[in-house]
Amino acid sequence: HRMRLIGREKGYHGVNFGGTAVGGIVGNRKIFGALVAGVDHIRHTHDPAKNAFSRGQPKHGAELADDLERLCQLHDPSTIAAMIVEPVACSAGVFVPPQGYLQRLREICDRHGILLIFDEVINAWGRLGKPFASEYFGVTPDLITTAKGITNGTVPMGAVFMKEDLYQAFMTGPENAIEMPHGYTYSAHPVACAAGLGTMDVYEEEGLLTRVGEIAQYWEDAAHALKDCPNVVDIRNIGLIAAVELAPRAGAPGARGFEAHVKAFEKGAYIRVSGDILAFAPPLIIQKSEIDQLFGTAREVLKTLA
Ligand SMILES: Cc1ncc(COP(=O)(O)O)c(C=O)c1O
Structure with missing residues (x-):
């Protein structure tokens, strides 16, 4: 029954049709049409009237996460599969999460059994001084999507990290079936994997994360x-x-x-x-x-x- 995905205004998750659907960049949404059915969005966190010239996380706006609660009341939370946000929204113009905001989003997701996805395509790999933004903010999502820094952008590669129980759900299919049969032509391409491993070595040797x-x-x-x-x-x-x-x-x-x-x-x-x-x-x-x-x-x- 959980068929709905929730994104956020000003979010960016790529220009594939799913990413555009959960994304909140108006120009992309306008051009690409109706996209995926059942998607809704919580409001963005940009509030210059209260937070202009904030250094680091703005003080005001944790309560903006409650917009997810509003959508739960509208759609019934049992129909919502996942909420996706970039911890720091980057492409739309750098919107740093207000203090306590991500924690509140996590609490609402937990209350209703909604999976929380952090899109860390930009945020991960040391951009905030920790390997992942989730570590920086002290909020653990259920899934992390990432790319870019995973190979230092040298060779295309993306990855999804997930909690053990979600992973196990994919691993416990019929004996004679391949787990997670979700391959692309270039999934786990050897050159990309080599670039990823090489990048991890450099990150470690040079302390870059x-x-x-x-x-x-x-x-x-x-x-x-x-x-x-x-x-x-x-x-x-x-x-x-x-x-x-x-x-x-x-x-x-x-x-x-x-x-x-x-x-x-x-x-x-x-x-x-x-x-x-x-x-x-x-x-x-x-x-x-x-x-x-x-x-x-x-x-x-x-x-x-x-
Ligand atoms: C947060 C975020 N997600 C996703 C993407 C794009 O992903 P892809 O090009 O693999 O669809 C980007 C690209 O800039 C991004 O910043």
Whole structure:
């Protein structure tokens, strides 16, 4: 009976049809149509009126997790299979979970037997100074989806980690059947597996899964130093992730952000944009001088933007 999936506004889980269905990026949803039936969304956690310029996890908004309780009352919780969120929502513009929010989501899922899925495609592999975001936040989901850093992005590979009892549910089929018959043409491709194993070795040898803990404060201070630049309405950060949100130009949302992206690129810094939000998430090996260079370039660009 549990056929419903719940996502979150501003969530991003890829542009496959399932990911787009649970995702909350309006442009993608608009273009790709009705997608998967039975999906619903809780509201996002972006609340600049209360939380602008928060360092790390914002103070306000744990209660936004209660939106899942509202959907439980609407659909009946016995029809909901799983809730999926990125612990830190990245692609839509870096939205750090408010203090206590993920814990509250976990409690509601537990109360109703709903599986909690963390999409750690970006969050995992040391981005927050711990191997996984779930460890950083101290909240254990039932499943973790991941990719990117698993091979340092060198060769395509994704993975799903799950709790033992879920795993066992897949392993206890008929004797003569293959467990989890969910293969793709390139599942467990030897080159990708070799890249993954090689990446794990480098992470271990160079201590990269925890290195961000050592530079996170420097990173935070450097990001928030842009507060006095023109048009900056919010700065957010956690681990080795930061966002600088610009006020949109009247009648031209996204134009100022895109111009910042192009000008920074011409000056040698790649800054991703989502509308008028500049997002920063450099390699884990970044040095302090490079952090200065990155935000220094951003400052130069922001000063010249109309
Ligand atoms: C959180 C998250 N999930 C999923 C994806 C994409 O996954 P895929 O391209 O494998 O569908 C991304 C890509 O940026 C992502 O950030």
